[in-house]
Amino acid sequence: MFFTHLECSKTGKTYDKDALHNLSEAGAPLLACYDTDKARKMFTPQSLLGRRKDMWRYREMLPLRTDAPAVCLGEGGTPLRETPRFKSAFGLNKVFIKDESVNPTGSFKARGLSAAVNAALERGVNAFAIPTAGNAGGALASYAALAEKPAHIFMPKDTPEAFKQECISAGAQVTLVDGLISDCGKMVAERKQKKGWFDVSTLKEPYRLEGKKTMGYELFEQLGGSLPDVILYPTGGGTGLIGMWKAFDEMQRLGWIGSERPAMISVQAEGCAPVVRAWQQGEEQARYWEGAHTCASGLRVPAAVGDFLMLRAIRESDGKAIAVSDEAMMYYSNEMARLTGIFPAPEGGAVLAALMQLRDEKTVGADDRIVLFNTGSGYKYLEAFKAFT
Template sequence: MHLTHLACTACAQEHDASVPQNVCTACGKPLYPQYDLAAAGRTLTKAALAARVKSLWRYREVLPVRSDADIVTLGEGLTPLLSAPRLAAKHGLAKLFIKDESLNPTQSFKARGMSTAVSMAKQFGLKKLAAPSAGNAGGALAAYAARAGIEAHIFMPADTPRANVIECRELGAHVTLINGLITDCGAEVAKRKAAEGWFDVSTLKEPYRVEGKKTLGYELAEQLDWTLPDVVLYPTGGGTGLVGMWKAFDEMERLGWIGPKRPRMFSVQASGCQPIVRAFSAGEKFAAEHIGASTKASGLRVPKAIGDFIMLDILRKSGGGAVAVTDEEMIAGVREVGAAEGLFVAPEGAATYAALKHLLATKTVGPDESVVLFNTGAGVKYLECFGG
C-alpha cells in the first residue's frame, strides 16, 4: 500500500518493487521492502487497530500488496500470546509467555509469510510458484497457492514428516521428494525454475515472505501494550521470523510506537544442525554450512541459510546469543510444556524451552526478565517423533 522500493540487506542497492524480484542483482543477498512510513502512519495508528480485522492484515499499511483484491488470506496471524505460569513458577521466572503459532492456518508460522508472498505473486500475475521445504513451508505454500489459483511445486526431503507431505498433496501441490536435505531441494528448484517457468519463493530468496513474518513483531508489541519483552527465544532454520521481527521493531520505532529498547534475541538450533550457533560463538559474519545436518525437528534442519549474516548481526546488536539443544531435550520439552501448560508444541517450539533452561542455568537470563518463547508449529504434525 505504501511500498516504495526494495533495498538490498547487504549492499543497499535499490530495486524496483513494481516487478517480481528475487535477490539483489548486484550481490545476490536478500531484499527488504521499504515503505513511506510517514504516509502509513497517518492511518495506521495504535487507536485504529482496535477496530481492525483479526489477522495480520490489520497492519495493512506496512504490508506490500497494492490492492485488497490481491490479498490471499485464510485468517492468518493474531495468534495468542499465552502466559505460562506453571513453567514460570518452576524456574523462578516473573514473566514467561509462549507465542503460539500453531493456531495459524496450516498449523504453523509459515502461513504468515506465504500469505504475503502468494498475495504478491497474484498481484504480479505469476502462474507457477516453487520452493524447497522441510515441511511446514510447503504446506503453507500449497494452501495459499490453491486459494489463489496458482500452481505450487514443492521439493521436500524424503524423510519430511508424513503429515506435511500428505498436506501438500491433498491441497493440490506438485510434490517431489528428494534424497537429501533442504539445501539439495533448493538446488533442484534453482536448476529447473527457468525451464519450468517457476518463480522461486524460497526463504529470503524473494522479498515478501519476511513481510508476513515481521507481523510477529507488531503483534508482540501490541499484545504486551507496546512494551517489548526483555528476552525472545526463537527456533531458527532459515531465520525469517527472527529477522522479520527485528525489521518490525525498526518500523515501529520510526512510527513512534516504541522506543529504542529491543529484546535480547536468542537463536535456538538443534545440536545436529547449528550453523548459526557455531558462527556466533566463533565471531564470524557468515555461517559455514553444517555438514551432515541431522535432527528430528525438520524445521531446524537448514544447514545453510542465505540470511545468516542478518541473523548474526541481530543477535550481536541485541546482546542476545545462540543456543543449541539436543533432540532428546526437545522431545522431553514437548511433554513438559504440554503437561504444564496444555500446549502440544512442535519440537522446534520445545527447543526454545530447552534453551531457556540452559540460559537460566548459566545466569544469562535472570529471574526478573520477561521472556517470550515462540512455538512455531503444532506437535500433531510430528507424530513420528513420539513413541506409542
C-alpha cells in the same frame, strides 16, 4: 499504501517494487521499504483498534496494492499465552508463549507464504516452487490451491508423513528428494526458469519476511504497547528472527517505540547449528553445516542465505545463539504440553530447552519478560514424538 521500493540487504541498491524479484544482483535478500514518515501520521497503535484480527491489520506496513489479500485463511493474530505453571516448575514468573501452532496450516509459515503468494499474484505469477522442511510446503500448497495455481514442492524424503500428505491433499506436485533442504533448493533453482515457476524459497523473494514480521507488531500490541526483555526463536532459515527485527526498526521509525530492543536468542539443534557456530566464532556469515540431522525438521537447514542478517540481529540485540540436543527438545516439548496445554512442534520444545540453559547460567532472571515462540503444531511430528517417548 506506503510501500516505496525494495533494497538489497548487502549493497543498499534499490529495486522497483512492482517488478517480480528473487535475490538482488549481489545475491542477497531484498528488503521492502516503506515511507514511515508519511505513515506515522495515520498508522498509529490507536488506528488498529477495531480492525480485522489477522495479520492484515498491519496493511500499511505490508506490500499489497489492495486493502484485502486475494487469498487469505486468517493467518496471524495468534494468542500470546501466559504460563502460570512455569512459576513453580521453573522459577520463571513472566514467560509467555506466542502460539503460532494455531495458524492456518498449523504453523507460522502461513504468514510468510500468504504474503508471498498474494504479492506474487499481484505481479502475475502463474506457478510456484519451493524447497521445504515441511511447514512452508504445506502453507504454499494451501495458498496456491486457493489461488488455483500449481505448487511444486521439493522436500527431503524423510520429512514426517503429515507434511507430505497435506501438500498432496491440497493438489500440489510433491517431489521427495534424497537429501536436505539445500539439495531441494538446488533442484528448484535448476528447473524454475525452464518450467516458468516462481521460486518462493526463504528470503529468496522479499515478501515472506514481510508476513513474518507481523509477529513483532503483534507482540507489541499484546504486551500493552511494549516489547519483552527476551525473545527465544527456533532458527532455520531465519525469516521470523530477521522479520521481527525489521518490524522493531519500523516501529521505531513510526514513533511507536524507542531504541530499546529485546535480546534475540536464536535456538538451533546440536545436529545442525551453523548460526550458533558462527555466533560463537565471531563470524559474520555461517559456514555450511555438514551432516545436518535433527528431528526438528524446520531446524535442519545447513545453510541460510540470510545468515548475516540473523547474526547481525543477534549481536545488535545483545542476544545469543544456543544449540540444544534432540533429547532435550523432545523432553521439553512434552513438558510444554503438560504444563501449558499447548502441543508444540519440536522447534517449540527446543526454545523451552534453551530457556532452561539461560536460566541455569543466569542470563535470564525470575521476573524478566520472556517470549517463547512455538512456531508449529506437534500434530505433524508424530514420528518424532513416538521415537522419543
